[in-house]
Every structure is written in C-alpha cells, then in structure tokens.
Amino acid sequence: xxxxxxxxxxxxxxxAKLTLPALRDASKTCQGCDLYKCATQTVFGEGPADARxxxxxxxxxxxxxxxxxxxxxxxxxxxxxxxxKVGIDRGEVYVTNAVKHFKFEQRGKRRIHxxxxxxxxxxxxxxxxxxxxxxxxxxxxxxxATAAQSMLGPQxxxxxxxxxxxxxxxxxxxxxxxxxxxxxxxxxxxAARREAVAAFERDLRAVKKEMDALKGAGKRAPQAARGAAAxxxxxxxxxxxxxxxxxxxxxxxxxxxxxxxxLF
Ligand code: URA
Ligand code: SF4
Numbered sequence: 001x002x003x004x005x006x007x008x009x010x011x012x013x014x015x016a017k018l019t020l021p022a023l024r025d026a027s028k029t030c031q032g033c034d035l036y037k038c039a040t041q042t043v044f045g046e047g048p049a050d051a052r053x054x055x056x057x058x059x060x061x062x063x064x065x066x067x068x069x070x071x072x073x074x075x076x077x078x079x080x081x082x083x084x085k086v087g088i089d090r091g092e093v094y095v096t097n098a099v100k101h102f103k104f105e106q107r108g109k110r111r112i113h114x115x116x117x118x119x120x121x122x123x124x125x126x127x128x129x130x131x132x133x134x135x136x137x138x139x140x141x142x143x144x145a146t147a148a149q150s151m152l153g154p155q156x157x158x159x160x161x162x163x164x165x166x167x168x169x170x171x172x173x174x175x176x177x178x179x180x181x182x183x184x185x186x187x188x189x190x191a192a193r194r195e196a197v198a199a200f201e202r203d204l205r206a207v208k209k210e211m212d213a214l215k216g217a218g219k220r221a222p223q224a225a226r227g228a229a230a231x232x233x234x235x236x237x238x239x240x241x242x243x244x245x246x247x248x249x250x251x252x253x254x255x256x257x258x259x260x261x262x263l264f
Contacts, residue, residue: 008033008123014130020049023130027100033123035101035116040065045096045131052218053211054094054137054172055079056128058146058180062111065102070095078181079143082197086204088211094135098150099124121150132171136221138214139207140172144180151175163203165210173217174210178203 010032015022024044030036043060046069055071063073071079076095083090098121104111116124128150132140142148148156151171158177166175184200187193 008119010124010126014126018130018134020045020131020134023127023134027127030100030127032126033120035099035103035120038104039101041068042100043068043070043097043102044100044127045094046070047094048092049135050219051092051094051135052138052214052216053088053092053141053207054096054132054135054139055141055143056147056151057095057097057143059097059099059113059116060102061113061182062102062104065111070097074185075181078184078197078200082181082201082204085201086208088204088208094131094137096128096131098128098147100127116146118149118154121146125150136218137172138216138218139174139176139210141204141207142175142177144178144183146180148177152177162199163206165206173214173221176203176207176210 010027010030013026013030013032015026027042027044030042036042039060043064045054047054057071057075060070061073061075064070064076070076079095080090083093099116101124102111103114103116103120105114106112140151142151142158145158148158152166152169152175156177158179162178163176166177167173169175178200179196181200184193184196187196
C-alpha cells in the first residue's frame with residue numbers, strides 16, 4: 001500500500017489527558033508545522049480554566065516570543081486598555097492565539113512579523129480546539145483575520161461582520177469577530193486612531209453584553225467537543241480521548257485526513 005502523504009498537524013502532539021497544564025506542557029515540544037524551528041518557544045494561552053470569554057489572536061509577536069506569554073507587548077496593552085474601558089476584567093479572560101509560534105523574517109537585527117499560511121493555521125488548530133474544549137467559554141472573540149479564518153473559515157470577512165454575534169458555529173454559544181488590536185496601532189493619524197479605538201470598543205461592548213446574557217451557558221452547552229465538525233466520529237469526549245490514545249503515527253494520519261477534508 002502506498003504511504004499516505006503527511007500533512008502538518010499538531011494533532012499527534014496533544015496529550016491524552018485534556019487539562020490546561022497538560023496541554024501547555026505538551027505544546028512545548030510541538031513540531032506540528034515548521035514554525036517551531038525558528039521561534040524561541042511555544043507561546044500557549046493564558047488565563048483561568050473557568051474563563052467565560054476567550055480572545056484569540058493571530059500568533060505571538062516578538063515580545064511574546066521572548067516572554068513565552070501571549071499579549072504582553074504593544075497589542076496586549078491596546079487590548080488591556082479596551083477591556084478596562086468596557087468593564088471586562090482581564091483576570092477573567094483567557095487569551096490565546098490561532099498559531100502558537102512566532103513567524104518572522106529576519107531583517108538585520110530586527111525580526112519582522114510574517115503572516116502564517118493557511119496550512120500553518122490549520123496545523124495549529126488542534127491546540128485551539130483543545131483549549132476551547134476545556135474552557136468552554138460563553139463567548140469567543142476572534143481578533144483579526146487569522147483567528148477568524150481558523151475558526152470561521154476562509155470566506156469570513158471581519159470587515160463585513162465585525163461585532164456581530166455568531167451563534168451557529170461549533171465553537172461556543174457565541175463567537176464575535178473584530179479587528180486585531182495591532183491594527184489600531186497602525187492608524188495613519190490621531191483622528192483615525194481614535195475612530196478605530198472607538199469601533200474596537202463598540203465590538204467589545206457587544207462581547208460584554210453577550211457574556212452578561214449567557215451567564216455560563218457555554219459550560220453547559222452540548223458542543224463539548226468543540227470544532228467536532230472537523231472530526232466526524234469524535235463528537236464526544238470519550239471518542240476524542242480514544243482517538244488520542246491511538247499510536248502517534250495513526251493519530252497523525254487520521255488527523256491529516258480530516259484536516260485535508262475540512263479546514264474548519
Ligand atoms: N499579537 C497576537 O496576535 N498575539 C499576541 O500574543 C501578541 C500580538
Ligand atoms: Fe505546533 Fe502550532 Fe508551533 Fe506549528 S505553530 S509547531 S502546529 S505549536
């Protein structure tokens with residue numbers, strides 16, 4: 001029988017036991033795509049396991065790569081400010097990224113952010129799905145196009161649908177997409193920046209409203225194995241566990257097959 005092609009995926013690196021500490025630990029040695037080779041370290045998500053809202057960014061930046069923590073640089077500061085403004089407590093928020101390693105181009109001494117490919121986004125998605133499955137938030141916020149692509153598919157347009165509560169995904173009772181906070185830092189002048197910040201805060205107010213209305217519904221919702229649509233046959237926790245206890249090679253192949261069939 002000819003060997004099956006191997007597609008990049010983090011799936012074989014996921015631990016059998018689904019807890020945040022186990023995931024975080026296992027993610028340190030992920031080689032699910034080529035991005036682990038140049039970055040300093042895996043930057044895993046951070047926040048309480050019972051968080052009711054989860055913010056998903058694109059990938060760690062230069063400072064996050066060095067610190068090993070998400071959103072500690074300039075984008076994180078923008079996010080913190082906006083959360084404070086709309087009354088969402090940062091201590092109750094889980095923050096993570098669609099891609100867990102920093103992708104960059106070296107220009108002299110500087111490392112310039114590079115956009116992750118669709119393949120790298122798909123490869124890293126098992127980590128995101130596992131985080132969501134453990135936390136089961138009421139609301140997931142996709143910050144920018146990469147996070148939106150990972151969770152909502154390549155057709156989704158943040159510019160057209162930002163701030164709108166989406167209720168028909170497999171991820172959470174409510175998903176809301178908005179721009180990435182780094183876009184606020186790139187506004188061409190002060191007036192544009194103020195406008196961009198106001199629009200971002202409007203979207204976060206919609207997030208707060210949903211959190212207040214949902215009151216923990218995410219923890220009870222039947223979508224336990226989030227993103228299960230990408231893995232037909234692993235719709236329950238037990239099934240998901242079982243598939244994880246197969247041999248790494250087999251799991252890798254299975255995951256590759258489903259990743260091939262569907263990206264989101
Ligand atoms: N930008 C992101 O998308 N994530 C981070 O963690 C930092 C910057
Ligand atoms: Fe693994 Fe994601 Fe890092 Fe790729 S970017 S090596 S899939 S953790």
